[in-house]
Amino acid sequence: MAVHELEVSVRERDGVAILDLVGDVDSSAEAALQSAYDEATRERRPVVLNFSRADYINSTGIALIVGLLAQARARGVEITAFGLSDHYREIFEITRLADFMTIADNETGALGGAERSNHA
Amino acid sequence: MLTLTRPFRHRLLGRGRAADEVAATQPVPAAVAAPLEQPPVDIAPNDPLLAYLQSASGAVDIDALELDSPALGELKAAGVKLAVPLVSQGELIGVLNLGPRLSEQDYSSDDRKLLDNLAAQAAPALRVGQLVREQEAEAATRQRFEQELEVARLIQQNFLPKQLPDLPGWQVAAFYRPAREVGGDFYDVIPLPDGRVGFVVGDVTDKGVPAALVMSATRSVLRASAQRLIEPGVVLERVNELLCPDMPAKMFVTCLYGVLDPASGHLRFANAGHDLPYVKTAGGVVELRARGMPLGLMPGMAYEEKETVLAPGESVLLHSDGIVEAHDPDRGMFGFPRLKETVAGSPGGQALIDRVITELEAFTGAGAEQEDDITMVTLERSAGGAMVAGAQNGAVLADFELVSRPGNEREAIARVAGAVAGIGLDAARLERLKTAVGEATMNAMEHGSEYRADRPVSIRVLLSPERLSVQVTDLGGAAELRAGEEPDLEAKLAGEQTPRGWGLFLIEKMVDEANVTGEGGRRTLELVVYLQGDDDGGT
Numbered sequence: 001m002a003v004h005e006l007e008v009s010v011r012e013r014d015g016v017a018i019l020d021l022v023g024d025v026d027s028s029a030e031a032a033l034q035s036a037y038d039e040a041t042r043e044r045r046p047v048v049l050n051f052s053r054a055d056y057i058n059s060t061g062i063a064l065i066v067g068l069l070a071q072a073r074a075r076g077v078e079i080t081a082f083g084l085s086d087h088y089r090e091i092f093e094i095t096r097l098a099d100f101m102t103i104a105d106n107e108t109g110a111l112g113g114a115e116r117s118n119h120a
Numbered sequence: 121m122l123t124l125t126r127p128f129r130h131r132l133l134g135r136g137r138a139a140d141e142v143a144a145t146q147p148v149p150a151a152v153a154a155p156l157e158q159p160p161v162d163i164a165p166n167d168p169l170l171a172y173l174q175s176a177s178g179a180v181d182i183d184a185l186e187l188d189s190p191a192l193g194e195l196k197a198a199g200v201k202l203a204v205p206l207v208s209q210g211e212l213i214g215v216l217n218l219g220p221r222l223s224e225q226d227y228s229s230d231d232r233k234l235l236d237n238l239a240a241q242a243a244p245a246l247r248v249g250q251l252v253r254e255q256e257a258e259a260a261t262r263q264r265f266e267q268e269l270e271v272a273r274l275i276q277q278n279f280l281p282k283q284l285p286d287l288p289g290w291q292v293a294a295f296y297r298p299a300r301e302v303g304g305d306f307y308d309v310i311p312l313p314d315g316r317v318g319f320v321v322g323d324v325t326d327k328g329v330p331a332a333l334v335m336s337a338t339r340s341v342l343r344a345s346a347q348r349l350i351e352p353g354v355v356l357e358r359v360n361e362l363l364c365p366d367m368p369a370k371m372f373v374t375c376l377y378g379v380l381d382p383a384s385g386h387l388r389f390a391n392a393g394h395d396l397p398y399v400k401t402a403g404g405v406v407e408l409r410a411r412g413m414p415l416g417l418m419p420g421m422a423y424e425e426k427e428t429v430l431a432p433g434e435s436v437l438l439h440s441d442g443i444v445e446a447h448d449p450d451r452g453m454f455g456f457p458r459l460k461e462t463v464a465g466s467p468g469g470q471a472l473i474d475r476v477i478t479e480l481e482a483f484t485g486a487g488a489e490q491e492d493d494i495t496m497v498t499l500e501r502s503a504g505g506a507m508v509a510g511a512q513n514g515a516v517l518a519d520f521e522l523v524s525r526p527g528n529e530r531e532a533i534a535r536v537a538g539a540v541a542g543i544g545l546d547a548a549r550l551e552r553l554k555t556a557v558g559e560a561t562m563n564a565m566e567h568g569s570e571y572r573a574d575r576p577v578s579i580r581v582l583l584s585p586e587r588l589s590v591q592v593t594d595l596g597g598a599a600e601l602r603a604g605e606e607p608d609l610e611a612k613l614a615g616e617q618t619p620r621g622w623g624l625f626l627i628e629k630m631v632d633e634a635n636v637t638g639e640g641g642r643r644t645l646e647l648v649v650y651l652q653g654d655d656d657g658g659t
Binding site: 026027028056058059060062063064066067069070073074085086087090091094095096097099100 | 526527529530548551552555558559562607609612613614615618619620621622623625626629
């Protein structure tokens with residue numbers, strides 16, 4: 001099975017920073033994820049994680065996301081996720097990550113959630 | 121009247137070299153000339169006598185000739201008085217040498233005229249004789265060559281397996297077609313202890329009899345070593361040691377050697393510089409890579425040993441370079457990508473062999489002469505056979521080892537997923553199992569084997585009617601596996617705990633049972649999925 005080191009690009013839409021994750025969310029993803037998060041949160045704005053092209057997430061990847069959530073909570077940044085497969089959505093629920101971030105079905109849903117929380 | 125004793129020795133190599141090969145004939149005993157018992161005189165190619173005779177208009181008085189010529193000296197010493205050049209189509213093809221006249225008078229002008237006439241008629245006849253001899257020699261060479269090829273073919277065919285083994289749950293097929301100039305291809309199937317079977321495909325550099333002899337030696341040494349040593353890497357190492365001392369210069373042998381356990385599908389293999397085998401899996405075609413130098417080049421070589429498990433429905437193709445190095449009429453090569461594509465688009469076994477041959481013939485064009493030997497061996501594991509056996513007494517669907525290296529858990533996931541592809545797990549349960557296998561393997565590699573290359577992680581997949589079990593074993597010895605207590609997410613988010621520590625927690629949530637056992641320095645984490653009374657287990 002091919003291993004794809006994670007690449008993360010940041011784009012803005014409706015005042016929200018969207019991080020497109022492409023590749024594997026595992027131990028090799030740490031630097032890419034952190035620098036994209038830093039870039040996205042230079043201004044204080046909601047962050048949306050797009051998992052639709054992240055095919056593999058393991059426990060180390062979960063730990064990285066927990067790390068991001070911890071940083072976000074410390075600064076009051078709202079995090080939303082979308083594009084998770086049923087399987088990884090289940091994992092986000094089992095690990096209770098879903099209790100601390102909004103899980104949307106798609107990008108539009110994620111933006112709606114992010115904007116609401118932005119204006120809240 | 122005249123006797124040409126050795127008229128055109130050295131003339132068998134063709135007309136173009138005639139001037140280099142001219143031999144002055146033995147002095148000719150004649151009715152009018154005194155008999156001389158002297159050996160023939162050879163004229164060196166750069167001897168000025170050659171040019172002189174070539175351009176002479178007729179019989180030449182040897183005694184009157186003054187040239188810086190060793191041959192001339194020899195002729196004089198031999199008592200030759202007269203030399204008559206034999207010239208055909210402007211080319212000097214021989215010389216008639218005559219001793220002194222019997223009457224002890226000098227040769228008269230009539231004598232000379234007679235000899236010149238004789239030479240003019242003898243030369244073309246001599247030339248015809250030479251041509252006939254040349255052709256006979258060429259025909260003999262050709263025939264010897266054909267006989268050699270026949271010998272090479274016989275040696276080769278004698279050492280190929282007469283029949284292929286009948287392995288329950290497997291289809292084994294082979295194909296061998298020598299090129300006209302018989303290359304050094306070979307394949308072999310070697311029965312081993314415990315029902316295991318060794319598979320060999322090899323290729324000796326060079327062609328014909330030399331290649332066939334090296335091939336037969338390699339095969340014998342391999343057979344003998346395989347019985348005693350079993351591990352493919354060790355076997356090739358031993359074969360290399362045995363071949364090296366006697367290997368002719370510039371020859372070597374590439375060879376792929378694999379040992380299959382038909383019961384589990386476990387294939388261990390090593391490669392001495394041979395083309396990589398292809399495995400057709402549910403997820404695409406993969407190459408079986410293992411490093412090693414060709415056999416017979418250098419002693420002291422080590423051969424990397426790898427292993428894989430052929431899951432039900434998977435098939436492997438061993439092949440020789442006669443396929444990928446075949447050319448089309450425009451000199452384009454068949455190439456690996458095309459072969460890989462053919463493997464991907466074809467069923468396994470004999471059908472795959474047939475497809476490759478069809479593709480190859482379409483590529484090279486009808487009637488093209490085959491450039492090199494073509495050899496293929498395919499092993500195909502039946503899709504359903506293992507399942508039926510498993511329903512009675514538990515089947516091993518996979519059994520393999522992985523080097524402890526970050527990222528190799530992905531290999532474990534892929535292999536296990538391939539092994540269970542046929543058992544009908546629903547998509548969600550398969551995904552959960554894959555996550556559990558990945559986490560268990562990571563845990564074993566990191567904490568048990570500490571990512572050390574000499575501490576591989578072994579994985580077995582067992583199936584019974586009630587349960588699917590995946591056993592992940594490391595060499596962590598007595599090291600305790602921490603219980604999967606629920607991580608405190610609030611504490612992690614507050615920075616009071618490391619964000620890590622999810623692996624075992626996830627494993628327990630993903631499967632119906634997660635059992636840890638330890639024995640003799642080995643530690644096994646068993647993941648169990650219940651197959652009956654489906655309660656959407658795991659969550």
